[in-house]
Amino acid sequence: MPLSVILPVVLAAFLASLVEVVEAFTIVLAVGLTRGWRPALGGALLALIVLGVLVAVLGPLLELVPLQVLQFVIGALLILFGLRWLRKAILRAAGLMPLHDEEKAFARERAELSRHPHAAHADRRAAFAAFNAVLLEGLEVVFIVVAVGAGRGMLVYASLGAAAAVLVILVVGLVVHRPLSKIPENMLKFVVGLMLTSFGVFWSGEGLGADWPGGDLSLLGILVLFIVVSVGAVRWLRPLRRGALRVVK
């Protein structure tokens, strides 16, 4: 398989997973620093086991689905997923929606966990918070890996992209030992939203039997169109933020 096909898949899985892993890391770090590392790592590990079982059970089922059907369904889901991220990223870039703040999320989680420091179930609650964060963000990572990888039988490459993201965040997180608020999350979401939406349109078209002109190169054309529209939308919406005191959801 040519590198021009593999690289976008690895990159999309890596960048999308990076965003999700940062969010999970913030919560696990908050739990670890507030209630100790035992509930934090215990909860996170349990969630990883649940995710592993989920992948082991559902993974082989994908092979039973005919490729064209798989491409169409995954393409449709990617369109919904990608458009959601893209819309949010455009509104945030234009200043019509507040940026996601990891420091704030971290402080909120710590305040929540500190509210009942001596309660009998405090540790269990802390472990559940870590479990919940890793499971929910992990579900998104699993979807992204399956969605960008399964359409062309590139699950291994997509998994490698996601694994690299986990590794990068773990290493950086261990070094800095605080929420990773310096990561330009909205820029990442913008890029990932563009990539996933483009993949979605491309897979859906292939699933319907479309023979895109230029083959895989047309994926680049679709991406360029979405970039032009999205950057244009940010420029169009930016002047409106002055009049918008209350930001949209």
Next chain:
Amino acid sequence: MNWLKAALTEIVQLFVDDGSLASFATVLILIVAGAVKIMDIPPLWGGLALLVGLVAILVESLSRAARLANKSGKRH
């Protein structure tokens, strides 16, 4: 079982944020699929219609969000 409920909600929220955006996109995908499979429209035309339609849906959703933000801004 709260975590299961939260997980299911999270799965739905993976795809649905602005309800209208998700609904319009889903309807467009179904119409294009129907047109290609039932009405025998060439698949490439279907793919192109999907592309143009999604761009229009995204722009409409952004314009609605901007209008909403402006409206609430003027009210304050």
